[in-house]
Amino acid sequence: MKAIVILLDSVNRHFLGLYGQALAHTPNIDRLAGRSVVFDNHWAGSLPCMPARRDLLTGRLNFLERNWGPIEPFDHSLGEVLRENGVYSHIVTDHYHYFRTGGENYVQQFDTYAFIRGQETDPWVSKVNRPARPAAFIGKYHPQYALNRTAFGKEDDFPSPRTLKEAAEWLEANKDEDQFLLWAEAFDPHEPFDLPKERLDPILTSYSGPEYMWPEYGVVDVPGSALAHIRDRYSRLLEMADHWVGKLLDVLDRHNLWKDTMVIFTSDHGYLLGEHNFMAKNYMPVYNEIARLPLIVHLPGGEQAGKRIQALTQSVDLYPTLLECFGIDPQLSCRNRLHGQSLLPLADGRTDKLRDELIFGYFGKNVNITDGEWVYFRSAAEPDNGPLHVYTAMPTTIGHAYGPAYIEDLTSVEAGRYLSWTEYPVYRIPGHVIKTKDQTQSFRQTGEHIKEHRLFHLREDPCQKHQVHDPAVEKRMMGKLTDCMRRHDAPAEQFVRLGLRADEQEGDFQ
Incomplete structure (x- = not known):
């Protein structure tokens, strides 16, 4: 038995065709959905990035107890439980918050991890003389990202493409192995909405304003043309991530790994792009664009493919789902009482709901x-x-x-x-x-x-x-x-x- 989790950051599910609007062209996510069960009523729990990941990796909501922070020493994490039951785990990620103060103990719970450098303000490219903010520029500007950006040339130099490419290579190298979890986590489409030239040029033809790729959080305070441009950038960044998700799916196709592999696609939280006159997250009420998430679950062998589930589900449910996938009883194996419940009874029809609210x-x-x-x-x-x-x-x-x-x-x-x-x-x-x-x-x-x-x-x-x-x-x-x-x-x-x-x-x- 094998399992793969594909986690993209900040996915506004309205941009995905499988949820109705198709504001971005994502054929590979659609391709996965065609083999899978799609959950229509899936929700975040604790917000934002690191609290969401603690939910995912512990099966418990944490936002009632503390803010952004590490895996606690009393948490019994997914990686630990898998290891105790003979399942190997590996994470490939460019999510640099895992390696900052306040992000301790997450990747260390996996047996091995790979960190792809360069996202956002990751302190990677080093230069004493920091670059100054350009005159024609709106939104956020971070000198560290400007330095990191000098290391990106073609598309596969960008961190998220590198992340998903390395995940595909890891899967290729371990295709004949069994009892493993591959956690492939890309920071895109999280801001900055930066793109290689070939993806950026087509949308610059309809925008003549100052460079705008990193929106301020809060109330929208840019002209309508800039708002339309930042939505275009977000769409193209999501499309780029989808392209590289496809490289990982190609490995599954090439070796017929679908027959004994669970594949989960989801996000940590959503993102506002002008809806309700707000941008991003954190400052505003937790509208559906932030709270309702995509969730696609491919069951081994394609069982129940095409099924749509309306029951309420939540990020904490992935932890017990993955354990049950490997034949591990979540209640008996976890030292802490779980808030999540396995999705498998919903997927195979044993129940029609996990919770009422x-x-x-x-x-x-x-x-x-x-x-x-x-x-x-x-x-x-x-x-x-x-x-x-x-x-x-x-x-x-x-x-x-x-x-x-x-x-x-x-x-x-x-x-x-x-x-x-x-x-x-x-x-x-x-x-x-x-x-x-x-x-x-x-x-x-x-x-x-x-x-x-x-x-x-x-x-x-x-x-x-x-x-x-x-x-x-x-x-x-x-x-x-x-x-x-x-x-x-x-x-x-x-x-x-x-x-x-x-x-x-x-x-x-x-």
Whole structure:
């Protein structure tokens, strides 16, 4: 038995033909979908990048306990469980956050890993004299990426093509082996939306403005022509990633590996490209363009190919699915209680649902819930967003450790057995004393636009253009949210922060 996970970063599923709009031409993702089960109601859990990966690799939601951070020492990761059961794992990735402070212990859980250099601000190409920002340029500009960019010439010099090419080469070299997981993870189509000349030139014919490839996060603040151009760049970058995904699928074709290989395609989160007048992620409410993800699962031998599944599924479900794929009982083999459930009973028809609702969000921001019909964004009850603590045994976050420079009052930091689901002692750090390096990942409520509850009826308004004001439905969703948070081991303070009572049942809100 073999398994391959193909993870592309920041895929807005509306750009994929299999979800209806085909804003990008992705024949290889479509090709995989034709052999597979397609999940139509798949959702993110913890956001953004590293919290999403911790969900994927532990089978548990983490955004109720802490923000961006490492695999914790009390996590029982996918790689560890596979190794303990005789399954080899290898990751090929250009996602450089794995190698920054705040991204510890992820790739190290695999038996081996390959890191492809050069994405975004990866400190790779070294030069003391940093390049200056060009005069005709809008959006973000990072001198480190400008240096990295000097190492890219033709298309297969770019990091994501190199990543997927190396994954294909690894699979070719190990095609006759058994009992392995290949995790092929490309950073594209994450920004910067940079492209080789042959892919960029066709879309420059319709755009005459300043260079624009790296959008600012938040409210759209560029002319309409620039917005259209950045959407074109995103489409072309997704198409480039799709092309190289095809190289990996070619190996499966060439050696008929489809017969005994599970192949999963998905993303960590989505991305806004002008929808709701927002760009990117993090600052704004977690609209569907961010929260609803593509998920394609090829079962060995092509069983159930062409089936579409409407049941609610979530990123945490991949962990138990992969274990079951290798004949490993997720409940017996994992030391921690899982929040995810195997997708296989859905795929083969043993059940028609795994859950009635699910929750998702960023640490310290709105906690969001959907039951498939409604989606409800619940904000903090008080302006100070409290009470709120970071719970961690590894006090690092994006780009830095939580040391004296980032904690205003060190005497407020405590240690103890504060998490209900593990006996491992953790630091308990009050949220209001922490300074973050990147405010987009701050637990402080950033911007007035997220400091309110929101309710949308997904069946009638899938694009979430019209808020619904219905006290009865909101009460019902509050009850479901309370129950769901309890099932996901939420710290007691999270109920207080959101103005909910942890001891209330769903029926109490009717």
